Amino acid sequence: MATKTTPRASAKPARAPLPSAKPAAPLQESDLPGLPGLRTGDDVETRIYNTVYESVMTQRLTPGTKLPEASLCELFDVRRATVRKVLQALAHDHIVELRPNRGAIVAEPTPEETRQVFEARRALEGAIVRLATRHATPEDIASLRRQLAAEHDAMHRFTQPAWARLASAFHLHLAELSRNPVLQRYLMELVSRCSLIVALYEPPGKASCEHEEHARVVDLIAQGDAEGAAREMEAHLLALEHSITLQQERSDNNLARMLGMA
Numbered sequence: 344m345a346t347k348t349t350p351r352a353s354a355k356p357a358r359a360p361l362p363s364a365k366p367a368a369p370l371q372e373s374d375l376p377g378l379p380g381l382r383t384g385d386d387v388e389t390r391i392y393n394t395v396y397e398s399v400m401t402q403r404l405t406p407g408t409k410l411p412e413a414s415l416c417e418l419f420d421v422r423r424a425t426v427r428k429v430l431q432a433l434a435h436d437h438i439v440e441l442r443p444n445r446g447a448i449v450a451e452p453t454p455e456e457t458r459q460v461f462e463a464r465r466a467l468e469g470a471i472v473r474l475a476t477r478h479a480t481p482e483d484i485a486s487l488r489r490q491l492a493a494e495h496d497a498m499h500r501f502t503q504p505a506w507a508r509l510a511s512a513f514h515l516h517l518a519e520l521s522r523n524p525v526l527q528r529y530l531m532e533l534v535s536r537c538s539l540i541v542a543l544y545e546p547p548g549k550a551s552c553e554h555e556e557h558a559r560v561v562d563l564i565a566q567g568d569a570e571g572a573a574r575e576m577e578a579h580l581l582a583l584e585h586s587i588t589l590q591q592e593r594s595d596n597n598l599a600r601m602l603g604m605a
Contacts, residue, residue: 380535382396392429392433394603394604403603405449405543406543410430410448412447415430438450450539452539457540457584463533464534465580465581467530471518472569472573475564476563476564487564488561494509507552511538517560553582556578556582560572560579
């Protein structure tokens, strides 16, 4: 009688299929970085400062708009001394101008001031890009490329002020890679001032920073070409400066609406 044989078990058990990788969650506007220059805190002075600052950056408040102390006191339910303190802080940061006996207005950067700010920024970012090229690791390059991907996504799905924040964040990320905190601090101030100028004067719908120009800077850094990256950054900032038209329509007279409070 033939003996029935049992099939041998496989030496290696069959592996269960790996679960498919979940697609990255789509970028939400809440994921974008905040405006450069916003203050932290929950006190009333910080709230007033940030409300005015954001309203300027999002073009609700345009150059030359009057900011009457009495109106601000009423809107925020605070004393005049509090409003004056905030307006002085905004003036220190070049967001508003305080005119003797005439009150505060949203700053109106002059062509000469604009030229000087961009001139300083080009010099500073040239040094930053050279240092970033020297110090950048493969992980740093990968993080820059992830930021570029987020920037590209935001440009196609969000409003101009939203994705402009990512453009500013790209420059500040490069400053971090320079490994020089002094340069980082100075660039933060210049980016804030440039963001103000761009928010006030750049034509609607125009990219405040061209994505392709950022990508070329990263490519040159990845190649170790410090001088090429510095030249590309200078050309990029010159193009940004030349896109600005120092003319803007006045806002309407409803301060509460311009501050996003009505």
